[in-house]
Amino acid sequence: MSEQPSAIGLHKQLDAIWRTPPGLAGLSSVNHTILGKRFMMLALLFFAIGGLLSMLIRAQLATPNSAFLGPEIYNQVFTMHGTVMMFLFAIPMFEGFAIYMLPKLLGARDLAFPRLTAYGFWCYLFGGSILIVAMLMGVAPNGGWFMYTPLSSKPYTPGINADVWLLGITFVEISAVTAAVEIFVTILKMRAPGMALTRMPLFAWYMLVTAGMMIIGFPPLILGSILLEMERAFDLPFFDPTRGGDPLLWQHLFWLFGHPEVYIIFLPAAGALSTIIPVFAQRPILGYRAIIAAIVAMAFLSFGLWVHHMFTVGIPHLALAFFSAASALVAIPTAVQIFAWIGTLASGRPRWDIPMLYVAGFFVVFVIGGLTGVMLAMVPFNTQAHDSYFVVAHLHYVLVGGFVFPMLAAIYYWLPHISGRQSLYRLSIPAFWLILIGFNLTFFLMHLTGLMGMPRRISTYPSNWGWDWLNLLSSVGGFILTMGFALVLADMVLQFRFGARFRRDPWQAGTLEWATATPPPSYNLAAIPHIETRADQLQPARIGPALASGNGYLGFARNGEQETLAVDMMSGEAEQLIVLPRRSYLPLWTALATASFFLALLFKLYWLAPLGALATLVLFLFWPISLGSKSDRGPIDIGRDLAVPPDVEALNNVTVLANRTALVMNGTLFASLLFGGLFLLVVAPNWQGSNAPNLPLWTGALAMVASLSAAGAAAMAARRPGSVLPLRAGLVAAIALQSLALILLALSMGTLGDPTGHARQAMPFVTLGYAALHCGLGVIMAAHALWRHAQGYVSARRRTELVLARLWNGYAGGVVVLALGLGALLGLDGVAP
Amino acid sequence: MFKPVALCATPLLLTGCTGALSTLDPAGPRAANLATLWWVMLYGSALLFALVMALFAMAYLRPAWVTRITPAQWIVGGGLVLPIPILILLTGTALVLGEQLLPRGDAPLRFGAHAERWHWTFTYPDGREMSDEVLHIPAGRPIDVAVTSQDVIHAFWVPRLGGKIDAIPGHENLIRLEADEPGTYWGQCAEYCGPGHDGMWFRIEAHASDDFAGLMGGGQ
Amino acid sequence: MSSIIEMPLVRLVAGFVIWSIGFVVLYAAQALGCAYGWGDWHRPALIAVYAAVLVPLTWMSLPGRNEGRSGALFAAALWANRSALLAALLVFMPVTFASLCS
Known part of the structure; x- marks a missing residue:
């Protein structure tokens, strides 16, 4: 640091630290730029597969009485089309975009947990491959993408098809879970100094809210999938109405995820629009604060809509009214954003370019989708349109309008950032018109097809209902649409090959990602800037060269370590120095171990599954080994005359925040489980006269006392990090007590009565099992802290491990209390209505 | 209802709206109510769609007409004043209609x-x-x-x-x-x-x- | 751990958290009332919850509460809380008239 190297020299030094070597070593990459691109490439591949499947659907439905695909094949095709597009294309696509973009936009050098990004990618790849391989073998899921029970239960889907969905999708969801935690933590903690929350670009706000929604929204689906797989594998009757289960429980759990999911997909796209539109309007976005309020409102309201997928299941009108009103109301924050965008254009000096062409397409398509959404929110109309082609039209208008058109605009806007070249524009205009016309021809007519009475998911239809011409035209439109997408793909390939290179910031944008060189270097920014204004009104072309020559924070290479900064969540003041872990094959090995667990379940090798889980756990225990420090370093120079402590010496670091976030997510899963128990008690048939579960009082009380004492002991250890004896005693006590609680809970699970007989036994069985599992995790976290302490990684200032032990043991204690409470409630005589 | 007839007669929609399974060809009072709700919503939606598209087009084609609208007017006017009364009226009507359609009252067969x-x-x-x-x-x-x-x-x-x-x-x-x-x-x-x-x-x-x-x- | 969840962020979501709690309680009370036959007490109970939810939301929507505090986040929080009030007012309104159990 004594003498400042040239920009080129600095680049070489930093790149030597951050780069991923070419060739097979790429498998060890944990770099967010590389992984973001991999996510997006794979998502595009799945988009192509999903598109191919939709072509099969349209070919089948083009004419009446078609014998092209039989119903068995057709059912797999439409199930896979929906599943691939939702779970393997849309979600990973925006995750990949956020992974690629957020650190650059916020002024960080990577995400908070680079190895977790890599692990998520492998889970996505392996989980998605399970689904695709199953499809090629002819055993793809065939229960529709929302897998309604009892159709997807064992008696009606005896084959492996439903297991492929449940296990494959849950495997893929691991990547959504890890991405959500990582995005949430990165946005809150890893911005350029000076970038207060209120100076964040709107895209970061959108992603923050999206990540928050994923943290609450995904657990119900994951729980539902676990319960249904347990029903299929071990005959626990959660959804079987003859044994106290209820098919409606699945619908609640699925749509509790499934509706927010639509907004989880839309919000990142809206974030991209809120970034692109001001650039072409040549003025800052209008209504920054109103938009923040609107996305918060949208996030919450979207959790109050799930039953609008269930208006015809026979729920009392008052309950429907809540969901109907909330569904209508969510149009208001949407309108706020739409008018903020139009207003931005109207009050700026709008210029026209290819991205704006696709933004215009977004307005046309999405507004129609929003309006039909309000129609469907009206209960009486919904009873006609539900499950008809009207709904098919609506959902494609919303998802293609709300995600695919913004994605295309984003591709034309940001692909130059990835390629370092500008688009050629020859193909993009005809491509746009083919897509717009093809899309509307296909799907606009479907509104009418649906109103004419065509239900969704029929593989063929007779000629006498008047649907023939509508379907034929829809099929023609579908093929036009596909040609449009093929042109866009060709355009992308040509851009990489023939596009003209450019200097920084081709669009005169105002956000930090354009301050990097393009294509971006492995470390993003050679120095991290200090942000003085709102970070969507910067001048990348001016600050880029200054940063490249090291003017800013961390504008140097030090100790061969991957350094970046953490800031105060609100004010954005520099707070900690983060040293990120290096590239590693561990994520790949861990994901392979996880894959062995899922494959063992899929092929019913139930003896092997615990080994897979154990291998995954053991491999995860290797992760922290390369992290941390054995001595207190105190404040460290970060440039610009500022020194901050390393993050291991702070308590509000990214690790602690991530664990808290993970616990909130975990708590949502547990809350969904408790909801399931109460729901079955109140609503499910065949509870009158069922046998109460037998939960011995003394075992339960003792387990509760043991687990809560363990939580107390772990908390004590965390409070007294300086003195060795209380610390070790506390952790050892936590391990012993939590183990005792685990054993007692396992014993209680044995006394409940046959869990396959009735949901009244099955529900407490899994709830206590969940609690026992978390006692086990409490043991592991306490043992981990003890081990790290013995190794010298824990001191009075470095106590992250102790905090984690406290958090997980405290969570386990709370879970044990609530799980036993549910068991006791279901055990009461006469509790069933 | 002459409007539905006019729309169904549009040559583009060769099939028309009739059909043995068509919700737009109601044969009872309840289905007729639902069809009426649909036509009202359709025409309302068409108006709103035209309005949004016109504003977007004007931002490019006739900027002078829209530059004087202030940010607050865009957001409060477009985001709140425009949709809220429409949504309250529509949802209220639909809920009242929904109550009437419930299987209650004198028990029929x-x-x-x-x-x-x-x-x-x-x-x-x-x-x-x-x-x-x-x-x-x-x-x-x-x-x-x-x-x-x-x-x-x-x-x-x-x-x-x-x-x-x-x-x-x-x-x-x-x-x-x-x-x-x-x-x-x-x-x-x-x-x-x-x-x-x-x-x-x-x-x-x-x-x-x-x-x-x-x-x-x-x-x- | 006040340093983890900073006040302005809490304020930003507080109104809608209350809305969510109200939503869950009302939906649960509707189902429980039908299952366990609360009869004539059912609707008054729901209306009481409705009113109880509106009180804190109204208070949070008053403009005077943010005096001395400026910044984009407080303004956004005020508007988010007002949206929550509006959402509660409208979404829960059907407890006053809609059919409880059919």
Whole structure:
């Protein structure tokens, strides 16, 4: 640091630290730029597969009485089309975009947990491959993408098809879970100094809210999938109405995820629009604060809509009214954003370019989708349109309008950032018109097809209902649409090959990602800037060269370590120095171990599954080994005359925040489980006269006392990090007590009565099992802290491990209390209505 | 309603709106209410769509017309003042209509519809089974159908008479329907139920009161 | 741990958290009332919850509460809380008239 190297020299030094070597070593990459691109490439591949499947659907439905695909094949095709597009294309696509973009936009050098990004990618790849391989073998899921029970239960889907969905999708969801935690933590903690929350670009706000929604929204689906797989594998009757289960429980759990999911997909796209539109309007976005309020409102309201997928299941009108009103109301924050965008254009000096062409397409398509959404929110109309082609039209208008058109605009806007070249524009205009016309021809007519009475998911239809011409035209439109997408793909390939290179910031944008060189270097920014204004009104072309020559924070290479900064969540003041872990094959090995667990379940090798889980756990225990420090370093120079402590010496670091976030997510899963128990008690048939579960009082009380004492002991250890004896005693006590609680809970699970007989036994069985599992995790976290302490990684200032032990043991204690409470409630005589 | 007729006659939509399964060709008061709700929403939506598109187009084509609108006017006007009254009015109307459509009040005849993969079994109010997947009802008066399922979830839908209701194993759902005139009304399973879902058609035969009394009394 | 969840962020979501709690309680009370036959007490109980939810939301929507505090986040929070009030007012309104159990 004594003498400042040239920009080129600095680049070489930093790149030597951050780069991923070419060739097979790429498998060890944990770099967010590389992984973001991999996510997006794979998502595009799945988009192509999903598109191919939709072509099969349209070919089948083009004419009446078609014998092209039989119903068995057709059912797999439409199930896979929906599943691939939702779970393997849309979600990973925006995750990949956020992974690629957020650190650059916020002024960080990577995400908070680079190895977790890599692990998520492998889970996505392996989980998605399970689904695709199953499809090629002819055993793809065939229960529709929302897998309604009892159709997807064992008696009606005896084959492996439903297991492929449940296990494959849950495997893929691991990547959504890890991405959500990582995005949430990165946005809150890893911005350029000076970038207060209120100076964040709107895209970061959108992603923050999206990540928050994923943290609450995904657990119900994951729980539902676990319960249904347990029903299929071990005959626990959660959804079987003859044994106290209820098919409606699945619908609640699925749509509790499934509706927010639509907004989880839309919000990142809206974030991209809120970034692109001001650039072409040549003025800052209008209504920054109103938009923040609107996305918060949208996030919450979207959790109050799930039953609008269930208006015809026979729920009392008052309950429907809540969901109907909330569904209508969510149009208001949407309108706020739409008018903020139009207003931005109207009050700026709008210029026209290819991205704006696709933004215009977004307005046309999405507004129609929003309006039909309000129609469907009206209960009486919904009873006609539900499950008809009207709904098919609506959902494609919303998802293609709300995600695919913004994605295309984003591709034309940001692909130059990835390629370092500008688009050629020859193909993009005809491509746009083919897509717009093809899309509307296909799907606009479907509104009418649906109103004419065509239900969704029929593989063929007779000629006498008047649907023939509508379907034929829809099929023609579908093929036009596909040609449009093929042109866009060709355009992308040509851009990489023939596009003209450019200097920084081709669009005169105002956000930090354009301050990097393009294509971006492995470390993003050679120095991290200090942000003085709102970070969507910067001048990348001016600050880029200054940063490249090291003017800013961390504008140097030090100790061969991957350094970046953490800031105060609100004010954005520099707070900690983060040293990120290096590239590693561990994520790949861990994901392979996880894959062995899922494959063992899929092929019913139930003896092997615990080994897979154990291998995954053991491999995860290797992760922290390369992290941390054995001595207190105190404040460290970060440039610009500022020194901050390393993050291991702070308590509000990214690790602690991530664990808290993970616990909130975990708590949502547990809350969904408790909801399931109460729901079955109140609503499910065949509870009158069922046998109460037998939960011995003394075992339960003792387990509760043991687990809560363990939580107390772990908390004590965390409070007294300086003195060795209380610390070790506390952790050892936590391990012993939590183990005792685990054993007692396992014993209680044995006394409940046959869990396959009735949901009244099955529900407490899994709830206590969940609690026992978390006692086990409490043991592991306490043992981990003890081990790290013995190794010298824990001191009075470095106590992250102790905090984690406290958090997980405290969570386990709370879970044990609530799980036993549910068991006791279901055990009461006469509790069933 | 002349407007629906005008739209259905548009040459582009060669098929028109009539059809044995068309919700836009209602044959009973309940289905007619739902169709009216649809047409009102359609015209309202068309207006709103045109408004949004016009504003977007003006930002580029006639910027002078829209530059004087202030940020607050865009957001408060477009985001709040425009949609809130419309949504309150629409949702309120729909809820009141929904209350009226509920199967309540003076108990009419209650028929049974039992779904099993992949056919329907209908019963008279006295429990006798009907044959050939045909549900016989009286015309000109409301009737209730109690919908149940043997196996997986199905849905009972007769578009020209009213909305649909799911047939869920373990539950019994009630739907009220009414046909104005005697005649044949086609229905179908609307909830995906496996490989035979395509062919789960059925018919409702509505009879004049006297004829229906004969069917009820005759014991077939 | 006040440093973890900073006040302005809490304020931003507080109104809608209350809305969510109200939503869950009302939906649960509707179902429980039908299952366990609360009869004539059912609707008054729901209306009481409705009113109880509106009180804190109204208070949070008053403009005077943010005096001395400026910044985009407080303004956004005020508007988010007002949206929550509006959402509660409209979404829960059907407890006053809609059919409880059919």
